Amino acid sequence: xxxxxxxxxxxxxxxxxxxxxxxxxxQSISSYLNWFQQKPGKAPKLLIYAASSLQxxxxxxxxxxxxxTDFTLTISSLQPEDFAAYYCQQSYxxxxxxxxxxxxxxx
Amino acid sequence: QVQLQESGPGxxxxxxxxxxxxxxxxxxxxxxxxxxxxxxxxxxxxxxxxIYDSGTTNYNPSLKSRVLISVDTSKKQFSLRLGxxxxxxxxxxxxxxxxxxxxxILIDYWGQGxxxxxxx
Numbered sequence: 001x002x003x004x005x006x007x008x009x010x011x012x013x014x015x016x017x018x019x020x021x022x023x024x025x026x027q028s029i030s031s032y033l034n035w036f037q038q039k040p041g042k043a044p045k046l047l048i049y050a051a052s053s054l055q056x057x058x059x060x061x062x063x064x065x066x067x068x069t070d071f072t073l074t075i076s077s078l079q080p081e082d083f084a085a086y087y088c089q090q091s092y093x094x095x096x097x098x099x100x101x102x103x104x105x106x107x
Numbered sequence: 108q109v110q111l112q113e114s115g116p117g118x119x120x121x122x123x124x125x126x127x128x129x130x131x132x133x134x135x136x137x138x139x140x141x142x143x144x145x146x147x148x149x150x151x152x153x154x155x156x157x158i159y160d161s162g163t164t165n166y167n168p169s170l171k172s173r174v175l176i177s178v179d180t181s182k183k184q185f186s187l188r189l190g191x192x193x194x195x196x197x198x199x200x201x202x203x204x205x206x207x208x209x210x211x212i213l214i215d216y217w218g219q220g221x222x223x224x225x226x227x
Contacts, residue, residue, distance in 0.1 A: 001168070032211035036152075043201055043217035044152065050211055087152055091211035095167040096142070096154035 002026055002090050006099035012107040017078045021102045023071045023088035032092035035064055035073045038101075039084045048073065049091070078104075109134035111202050111218035119196075119225050125189040129202030129218060132183065136160060140205040141185045142214060143176060145198040153198075157205050158185055192225045199223075 003026035013019050023033065031051040036044035046055045048064035051071055061076045075082055083106050088099040115127035129141070143155040156166035158176045166174050170189070178185040189196060200223055204216040 030210075034211075034213065043203075043220055044214075045217075046213070046215050049213055050209060055215070089152075089214070091213060094157075094165045094212070095169075096212055096214070098152040098154070101151045 004099040010103040019075045021073045025069045029092035034089045036087045109216045113221040127187045142205040144201045147198045
């Protein structure tokens with residue numbers, strides 16, 4: 001299985017901050033990396049697919065980059081509704097695996 | 108707009124079989140893969156497996172010996188059976204639409220999730 005490791009596990013930030021979350025794969029996955037946002041009591045929501053493609057309807061303040069084993073999710077200017085958990089997911093090969101998550105909290 | 112809805116018992120006894128069904132509405136069940144994903148309380152996401160409309164399946168090796176996913180395209184439903192459950196199987200179970208795009212696996216639409224507790 002491909003292991004996905006996110007950092008940090010939690011992060012405190014303020015509205016308006018620029019935030020970056022990192023995801024590392026245990027082997028090369030090319031650009032087959034997706035990012036999800038999850039709010040308490042809700043299902044995950046797809047934000048970014050194929051490492052850098054923005055899912056329809058997702059604000060442009062979200063962006064993704066990377067290839068191979070190292071990837072980042074950046075939120076350019078945090079909004080109140082962005083405080084949530086974020087998960088990366090490798091889409092290269094089954095079994096589908098997720099990172100352990102990053103909890104983004106209000107400072 | 109595609110919608111998915113999980114249904115099934117919220118409480119299962121240890122050693123018994125967990126059974127859930129997902130009903131798809133607002134879109135076709137054909138030409139897509141359909142996944143089950145679970146999330147223990149306060150923890151991360153674990154993919155259980157998926158099924159194609161033809162019945163082809165792919166399971167997470169960590170659960171493969173206990174899992175069966177089936178599909179009924181006429182009812183626009185797919186189902187999960189997980190046998191010999193223990194407390195470690197207590198989780199919110201999500202069903203989700205899955206497809207291959209440009210060589211990668213994409214999960215786009217999710218159900219709201221249903222909490223299944225394993226307890227005597």
